Amino acid sequence: MEDFYVAEYQIHRNHELGLFAIYDGHLGHSVPDYLKRNLFNNILKEPGFFTNPSNAIRKAYQETDQTILAKAPELGSGGSTAVTAILVDGLRLLVANIGDSRAVLSEAGKARQLSVDHEPSNASEHKNIRDRGGFVLNMPGDVPRVDGQLAVARAFGDKNLKDHLSAEPDIVDEQLSPDAEFLILASDGLWKVMKNQHAVDLIKKIKNPKNAAKRLTDEALALKSMDDISCVVVRFV
Template identity: 75%
Template sequence: MNVSRLCFCKMGTRSQSSPVNKARASTGKGKNQSNRIVHGYSVVKGTANHPLEDYFVAEYRSSGNHELGLFAIFDGHLGNSVPAFLQNHLFNNILNEPGFLKDPANAIKNAYSQTDRIILDREAMLGSGGSTAVTAILLDGKRLLIANIGDSRAVLSRAGKGVQLSVDHEPSEPSERVNIQNRGGFVLNMPGDVPRVDGQLAVARAFGDKNLKEHLSADPDIKEETVDPATEFLILASDGLWKVVQNQEAVDLVRKIRNPKAAAKRLTDEALSRKSKDDISCIVVRFR
């Protein structure tokens, strides 16, 4: 499907060093063509001694008479090549799937799988690392499709109640553990550490990670929601936020902040105040 861009918002911005957390928050905002739906983002580099591994997308495109809002968080590990690749290619692959508008969930599933195969085939260029993903596609401001692999999360505020739309794919979850074991892998939980696939990776699903791929799924969980009068805003964020802030806490913190850029920054600032040391990326999409 051929698509054209309506508006483009800065993506994957790297922060420069500062006295706070060795990074400065990068923030920005945007809106759709009708100005009815607005979004903002905030990204902060963590304290680890490697380049920023969180990348994101926040933009609108048109397809015929349809307007598409595209939002995503990609949280990389063992390098930033895979999340950078996802930033540039995943939505294109989804939108170019035959029948996307008729069956978007199937198109998303196929594109996730296709994109993972491409990443694995390009290991020599992209490296052996991987990335989680949480993606949101807003169709004509009415249908919201959330897909994810890994532990980056989507939380919707509906009449003030936080509703988690994604699934945290953690190796400790019984269904994920069984899936890993059925693939010939194992889950190891060393004292003082978190459960890891084959003792290495702390998420049960991810793009890339060729060395673990036999035991690691890239199948997304997909959920569709209708945007109705009770639908207030959507939060997409990496686990740098969710490790220290609960879903309802996040909703309560920003529900009264009308500016989505300020809301996203409020959430990353809160994660920093709670001593989150990971990269932190957050997008807030306000529907009304």
């Protein structure tokens, strides 16, 4: 199990912030553990966070990736996907991700995916990998992999593959609508066996977010997911 999660609230510059994340590591737990301890701090210390949060998040993702690469002798050559969500004063939602951990918002019972699955089979990701000098190998019975090794096209770390990988996040910045009910963040161990709407339908009547997250992970296990499964549910109403 190489997943780590964050679910906490704090006051920052007179704003209430909800900080939520899933970090799904590969080749060890050192990189996702580092992200758990440092990524949000790196984002919030950016002076422009409240005036241009997308730029601050993008800059913090890139700088965090560079630090992880520089610390490879200490952290190892592994890496991690990430999906992060920052809830500002209960009204504004900032979601960023690299890799295939996913964020799904329920609005009036309808699932809406806020993150992007960065898979090597995606045409734009495939082109980016080729442009960087890499290749995507798709062996029968397996998923497409960067240089025949990694099943995601973007990730933190992965020093040995970094020339062919991106750490550029996709970012969503929006005001929550009155229809917003809850947000699901989960690693791909859940999404490999569950559609977005199925996940929303499964927990829409469960008011306790911890119980809702457990219901989702239990369902993923019942559906015979063979990957790490981590989940955070954030209730708005």
